[in-house]
Amino acid sequence: MxxxxxxxxxxxxxxxxxxxxxxxxxxxxxxxxxxxxxxxxxxxxxxxxxxxxxxxxxxxxxxxxxxxxxxxxxxxxxxxxxxxxxxxxxxAGEPLTVPATFADGAPDGAAPTGAGTVRATRSRRGWSLSGQVPAAPQAGAVRCVVVRARTEEGPAVFACDTGSPGLVVEELSTLDTLRRMAQVRWDGTPARLLTEPARTPEVARLARLRGGALLAAEAVGVAAGALDMAVTHARQREQFGRPIGSFQAVAHQLTDAYVGTELARSLAYRAAWLVQNDPEGSLACAQAVDEAVLVARDAAVRTCETAVQITGGMGVTWEYPLHRWLRRALWLDAFPGFGDDPHGRVAERLLRRDDAGGITPTTLDGR
CATH class of the missing domain: 1.10.540.10 (Acyl-CoA dehydrogenase/oxidase, N-terminal domain)
Known part of the structure; x- marks a missing residue:
C-alpha cells in the first residue's frame, strides 16, 4: 500500500x-x-x-x-x-467564500471554556439571535459568524454577517495577536438557519473531527517552523570556533524535536486521510483525530520551547520572531473548541486494553 x-x-x-x-x-x-x-x-x-x-x-x-x-x-x-x-x-449545501469563524452558544454537557449561551427565536420575519459567547477566534477579522444556538426543539446552527444589526464584536487581549479572540453579542440579530436541530448533533460531531485534524496539521506546521529557525541558528552561531549544532547538547535536542515533529506529522496525515475516507466518522476515525491532536499540540509546544533554549538570550527578545510561534503553539494547546479534552478518551482506551502485555488499571500502581 x-x-x-x-x-x-x-x-x-x-x-x-x-x-x-x-x-x-x-x-x-x-x-x-x-x-x-x-x-x-x-x-x-x-x-x-x-x-x-x-x-x-x-x-x-x-x-x-x-x-x-x-x-x-x-x-x-x-x-x-x-x-x-x-x-x-x-x-447546509452553502459554499463559504468569505472569512468566517464559529462560536458555540449551545455547548454539549459541561460548557468548555469560551462557550456561551445564545438563543434563537423564530417569527414571521425569520430567525433572530440573542445572547453572547465570551471568546470566539478571529471574530473581529471575519465577515460571517457561524453559531450554534438553542431553539425550542434543541440546538441548531445559524450564520449571520458581522455587519448585521444587533451584532457586537469586541476583541480581547490575547496571547496570540495573530489569532485574536473576541467577545460576540447578539441582540435580536437576524440570522439564517444552516442545520436543523435534528441534524445538528451529527453535523457537530463530524465538524469536530474535521476541525481536530486541521488543528493537528497546523500544529505540525508550527513545530516545523520553529525547528527551521532553531536549525538555522545552530548552523550559523559559533562558539569555540565551531557551529553550536556540532555540540551534542544542541544536536540531541534538535534530533528529539525533529523526531517529535515527524511523528506528529504522520499522525496528522493519518487523521486527515481517515476523516476524508470515512464520511460516517467511525470510532477508528475519532481515535485517530484524538491521537493526532494530542501528539501534534505537544510537539508544537515542546519544539518551540526547544528552539527558544537553543537560540539562547536572543530567542527570548521581542525583536526575534520565535516567540510568535510559541504563542501560536500555546494557543493551539489551549483551544477548547472541539469539546472535552481528548486525554480522557485516549486514556480510557489504553486502560481498556486486556491483551497480553497490555496496560490494565490493576497494573498502573505496581500492584
Missing part, C-alpha cells in the same frame, strides 16, 4: 509554501501581529484565486495547506474558516 503523497498533493504543498514564504516573511508577520486586527484584510481574494477554498479540496489537501499555514503563521482567517465554520456551511 502506497502511503506517499500524490504528485498533485506535493505540488499543492510546494505552491502553498512558495506563496506564503514570498508574501509572509517573518518580519511582515511580526509587523501584522503588532498592528490592529492582527491579520491582512486584503489577502482573501488572492486565496480564492489560488484555490485555497475550492470545494474539491479533500481533507489531506486541506491538511497540507494548514501545515504550511502553521509553518509561517499565515495571518488571515483561513484556518478558522475551513476548520471551524466551513463544515456547517457545507452540511
Amino acid at each position: 502506497d502511503f506517499a503523497l500524490t504528485d498533485e498533493q506535493r505540488e499543492i504543498r510546494r505552491a502553498a509554501r512558495d506563496h506564503l514564504e514570498r508574501r509572509y516573511p517573518a518580519t511582515r508577520v511580526c509587523a501584522l501581529a503588532e498592528g490592529p486586527g492582527g491579520s491582512e484584510a486584503g489577502a482573501w481574494p488572492e486565496l480564492i484565486r489560488q484555490g485555497w477554498l475550492d470545494d474539491d479540496l479533500g481533507m489531506v489537501e486541506l491538511a497540507l495547506l494548514a501545515e504550511e499555514s502553521g509553518r509561517c503563521l499565515h495571518p488571515t482567517p483561513w484556518w478558522t474558516t475551513v476548520a471551524l465554520a466551513a463544515p456547517y456551511a457545507r452540511a
Whole structure:
C-alpha cells in the first residue's frame, strides 16, 4: 500500500509554501501581529484565486495547506474558516467564500471554556439571535459568524454577517495577536438557519473531527517552523570556533524535536486521510483525530520551547520572531473548541486494553 503523497498533493504543498514564504516573511508577520486586527484584510481574494477554498479540496489537501499555514503563521482567517465554520456551511449545501469563524452558544454537557449561551427565536420575519459567547477566534477579522444556538426543539446552527444589526464584536487581549479572540453579542440579530436541530448533533460531531485534524496539521506546521529557525541558528552561531549544532547538547535536542515533529506529522496525515475516507466518522476515525491532536499540540509546544533554549538570550527578545510561534503553539494547546479534552478518551482506551502485555488499571500502581 502506497502511503506517499500524490504528485498533485506535493505540488499543492510546494505552491502553498512558495506563496506564503514570498508574501509572509517573518518580519511582515511580526509587523501584522503588532498592528490592529492582527491579520491582512486584503489577502482573501488572492486565496480564492489560488484555490485555497475550492470545494474539491479533500481533507489531506486541506491538511497540507494548514501545515504550511502553521509553518509561517499565515495571518488571515483561513484556518478558522475551513476548520471551524466551513463544515456547517457545507452540511447546509452553502459554499463559504468569505472569512468566517464559529462560536458555540449551545455547548454539549459541561460548557468548555469560551462557550456561551445564545438563543434563537423564530417569527414571521425569520430567525433572530440573542445572547453572547465570551471568546470566539478571529471574530473581529471575519465577515460571517457561524453559531450554534438553542431553539425550542434543541440546538441548531445559524450564520449571520458581522455587519448585521444587533451584532457586537469586541476583541480581547490575547496571547496570540495573530489569532485574536473576541467577545460576540447578539441582540435580536437576524440570522439564517444552516442545520436543523435534528441534524445538528451529527453535523457537530463530524465538524469536530474535521476541525481536530486541521488543528493537528497546523500544529505540525508550527513545530516545523520553529525547528527551521532553531536549525538555522545552530548552523550559523559559533562558539569555540565551531557551529553550536556540532555540540551534542544542541544536536540531541534538535534530533528529539525533529523526531517529535515527524511523528506528529504522520499522525496528522493519518487523521486527515481517515476523516476524508470515512464520511460516517467511525470510532477508528475519532481515535485517530484524538491521537493526532494530542501528539501534534505537544510537539508544537515542546519544539518551540526547544528552539527558544537553543537560540539562547536572543530567542527570548521581542525583536526575534520565535516567540510568535510559541504563542501560536500555546494557543493551539489551549483551544477548547472541539469539546472535552481528548486525554480522557485516549486514556480510557489504553486502560481498556486486556491483551497480553497490555496496560490494565490493576497494573498502573505496581500492584
